[in-house]
Amino acid sequence: MSEEPRFIVDTMLGRLARWLRILGYDTVYHRRLEDWKILKIASEENRIIITRDTGLHRRALNKGLKSILLEPDDMAERLALIAYLTGIRLYIDLDRTRCPICNTPLLRVSKKDVKDKVPRKVYELHDDFWICPRCGKVYWMGSHWRMIEKILEDARRIYEKLRNDRRRLFE
Numbered sequence: 237m238s239e240e241p242r243f244i245v246d247t248m249l250g251r252l253a254r255w256l257r258i259l260g261y262d263t264v265y266h267r268r269l270e271d272w273k274i275l276k277i278a279s280e281e282n283r284i285i286i287t288r289d290t291g292l293h294r295r296a297l298n299k300g301l302k303s304i305l306l307e308p309d310d311m312a313e314r315l316a317l318i319a320y321l322t323g324i325r326l327y328i329d330l331d332r333t334r335c336p337i338c339n340t341p342l343l344r345v346s347k348k349d350v351k352d353k354v355p356r357k358v359y360e361l362h363d364d365f366w367i368c369p370r371c372g373k374v375y376w377m378g379s380h381w382r383m384i385e386k387i388l389e390d391a392r393r394i395y396e397k398l399r400n401d402r403r404r405l406f407e
């Protein structure tokens with residue numbers, strides 16, 4: 237298997253960082269990270285920069301780094317564009333999902349292991365649980381799951397359109 241792309245996301249794109257982690261991609265994000273530091277980490281760790289800042293984007297390209305200037309506001313469009321440019325998956329592989337908060341790969345745990353860690357109702361309704369070994373947060377496919385699936389469905393549709401438009405361009 238080829239190596240998976242890794243990312244560093246500009247300070248304004250916290251929500252996107254969480255999405256990339258849920259999709260299973262190693263993504264650096266801090267609320268406060270100056271441009272020089274983003275460029276340094278991208279260079280040292282071979283990460284693709286994702287930014288909305290034209291200045292940072294240009295500086296990255298001048299240094300020979302990979303950078304994506306992200307223009308769309310809509311999350312499905314953003315993910316589709318990133319998939320088009322880098323080949324990321326637009327579906328969730330739960331064995332690769334990373335903690336959206338701290339970027340650590342999640343571990344699947346048995347139901348009884350989370351008994352005291354989740355609300356009783358959640359425990360009764362769900363059988364599959366994951367835990368972050370670093371920050372301890374427990375995850376399950378809660379009500380937000382439908383929203384996630386919906387956005388990914390839209391993203392896949394937009395991605396197909398991007399590919400078709402490109403094909404047409406070269407025909």
Ligand SMILES: [Zn+2]
Pocket residue numbers: 335336337338339340368369370371372373
């Ligand atoms: Zn975590």
